[in-house]
Amino acid sequence: DTGVSQDPRHKITKRGQNVTFRCDPISEHNRLYWYRQTLGQGPEFLTYFQNEAQLEKSRLLSDRFSAERPKGSFSTLEIQRTEQGDSAMYLCASSLGQGVRGETQYFGPGTRLLVL
């Protein structure tokens, strides 16, 4: 399967701990996005990369959040000093990145985070 993969699929942590999630996009895709989805809501944009450059960060992304995409391949999303409000599904998506409007984003299965 050459779709978007995310690891881990589930993570339970205690408040105050740090967590890191990984996303592997579709291999030829230049753009990589992170979204967060809470219960009863749609996905909310967090940040995106064009190759290795992080081009935009949402106001939802507090200083405790950091994302990287070294070498323009996989990406990591780290949350430091987790809070219960961080509990959500974290979705990664990728797209070709050709700059066309309405470019399809392909989503991974998500990482479900529960902060106790």
Place this chain on the structure above:
Amino acid sequence: DQQVKQNSPSLSVQEGRISILNCDYTNSMFDYFLWYKKYPAEGPTFLISISSIKDKNEDGRFTVFLNKSAKHLSLHIVPSQPGDSAVYFCAAEGDTGTASKLTFGTGTRLQVTL
């Protein structure tokens, strides 16, 4: 501030009938609209899209209609099949200079009954 709204959290339709899912938006800067389908334990899957310069786009059983003056779009599925049972998200693109940033609605859960 919910810029993309799906006011029906759920919809139940009989197999073979038409399903109509609605979506409203408030930001006139949106210029592309997409529908995604999501099954449990999976990420959203792209279904169909429409540019703001069009009022209709069709792909097989799926048709999306856009009414710019009303800031309203709808997804029609006909005929509905049990496998269509999923959560459907409306998404919009273009409210900022960031290409491809999507703003999603809260979703409508469609159940197609036999």
